[in-house]
Amino acid sequence: MTLCVYAITAAPCAPVVSGVRLHSVGSGRVWATTAPVRRPPALTSASLRRYERTITAIADTSPAVLPVRFGTLMDETEVLAVLRSRRTALTAALRQVRGHVQMTVRLIEPPLPPDETARAVVARSGRAYLTARADAVTSRGIPGFASVRELLGPWVRDERVERAGGVTSIYHLVHRRAAGRYRRAVVDALDAAGLRAVVTGPFPPYAFTSW
Amino acid sequence: MARTHAEADLVLGSEDASLLDIVDNVLNKGVVLTGDITIGLANVDLIYARLSLLLCAADRVLSEEAETDVRPPARSRRGKT
Numbered sequence: 379m380t381l382c383v384y385a386i387t388a389a390p391c392a393p394v395v396s397g398v399r400l401h402s403v404g405s406g407r408v409w410a411t412t413a414p415v416r417r418p419p420a421l422t423s424a425s426l427r428r429y430e431r432t433i434t435a436i437a438d439t440s441p442a443v444l445p446v447r448f449g450t451l452m453d454e455t456e457v458l459a460v461l462r463s464r465r466t467a468l469t470a471a472l473r474q475v476r477g478h479v480q481m482t483v484r485l486i487e488p489p490l491p492p493d494e495t496a497r498a499v500v501a502r503s504g505r506a507y508l509t510a511r512a513d514a515v516t517s518r519g520i521p522g523f524a525s526v527r528e529l530l531g532p533w534v535r536d537e538r539v540e541r542a543g544g545v546t547s548i549y550h551l552v553h554r555r556a557a558g559r560y561r562r563a564v565v566d567a568l569d570a571a572g573l574r575a576v577v578t579g580p581f582p583p584y585a586f587t588s589w
Numbered sequence: 590m591a592r593t594h595a596e597a598d599l600v601l602g603s604e605d606a607s608l609l610d611i612v613d614n615v616l617n618k619g620v621v622l623t624g625d626i627t628i629g630l631a632n633v634d635l636i637y638a639r640l641s642l643l644l645c646a647a648d649r650v651l652s653e654e655a656e657t658d659v660r661p662p663a664r665s666r667r668g669k670t
Contacts, residue, residue, distance in 0.1 A: 418623045423608060430611045445614075447643070449621040482610065540649075547613065584614040 380451050381412040382419065384429070385436045385582075386444040386461075386589065388472045395435045396428070403454055408461050408468045410446070411436050418449055437582035442476035444468065444587040464589070475583040478535055479557055482585075483548040483564060485523070485575035517548050526567040533560045538585045549585035619645020 381401070385391075387409050390402035403410045413432075419425045429448055437443045452460070461468065517527045517539055527534075536551035552560045557580040568575045621641055628636040643650070 421620060423611075426611050426615050427608075429615050433615070447618050447621050448615050449623060451621070451623045451641070480614075482613070578610050581610070581614055584617045587618065589618070 379414050380416070380453060381457060382415045383410050383412050383446045383450045383452060383457060384432050385411045385440075385446055386468055386472065386587075387411060387436065387440040388442040388469075388476070389440065391436055391440040391443075393435045393439045395432045400432070400436070403457050404461050405458075406465070408465050408472070410457050410461060412457065415451065418451055421449075433582050433584075437479075442472040443582055444471055444475060444589065445582050445584050446587070446589050450589075468589075471587065474536065475551065475586055477554055478551045478583060479554050479580035480583045480585055481550045481552050481557060481560055481564070481577065481579035482581065483550070483568075483575050483577050485520075485546055485548070485568070485573050486544060520546055520548075522571050522573055523548075526564065526571050526573070529567045530560065530564055533563070536586060540585075551583055551586055552580070554580065618649055619643055 381403070384400070387402070388407050390404070390409050391411050392400045392402045394400070398413060400411050400413050403412055419429065426448070433443075433445045517523050517537060520539070530550065533552050533556050534550045535553070538549040540547045540549075550560070561577055561579070564577055568577075621643055623642075624640050626636075626638045626640065627634050628638075
C-alpha cells in the first residue's frame, strides 16, 4: 500500500483530518504520520491547501513535528527503513523544534548606498570575504536589519534566510508561547528601522526540516 | 533595481498572502514527483520501478560539504613488464 508521508513526530500522532484518520508508522521516538493514497497528490493550489491543513492538524496534536516534502510517497517498509537510518538526525531535529513554531518575516531590502555596494564587491581580505559569505545566509547580511535581529534575540532559537527577486524571507524558530510577543516586538522594531515587511505565522517549522 | 522593487511589491502586496505562505511553506524543501513504471511482456508484468524525482532549489538541498570540489586521488602508474 502506498503511503503519503506528511510529517515526522516524536510520538505516535494520528489525528483525523477532513474525516480521514491518519496513520502513525514507526517506533521509539521517531514516527511518521501518513495516509494511504492511490495516486500522487496533484501540484495544485487546492492540493497544497489540503496538505497545509493536514500538517497544521498534526502540529496542533504533537509538540514536536517536522513537515515532510510535499509528495513524498513510500510503502510502510520504506518508511520504517528511512526512519531507522535517519533516527539520530531526526531525533536531534525533533528536539530542536519541540514546542516551537515558525514565524516568517518578508521584507524588501533597501538598496545599498553606492559606496557600500562598491565595498561589497571588493573583498578586503580573506577573512572579510568569508565573513561576507557567512552573513549572506543570515540576517546579519540584510541592510538595516541588525537592530531588529538584536531585539529579537531572546525569542529566536534558530534562523533561516532566503533571498530572491528583491524579497528576503527570514524564518525564525520561536517558542510557541512567545509567538505573540515576538510578533509585537518585530513589528515595532521593523517600524523603528524603517523597513517594509510582512510578518506571518505562527506556522509549523517548515523551514527547519530537511526531509 | 526599480524593476526588482516593483516585482517585490507585487509579492508582498498580494491579496492572497495566505496562499503565498502556503506555497512557500509546503514547497520550502521542494516537491517529490513520483511515478510508477511496470514493464511487461505478453501481458506478464516483469519489472516494476518506482521513480521519485526531487525538484528543489539546489541551495536548499545540497549541504556545504556536498558542494565542496573534491579532487579524485591521483592515479598511480602501473609498472610495465
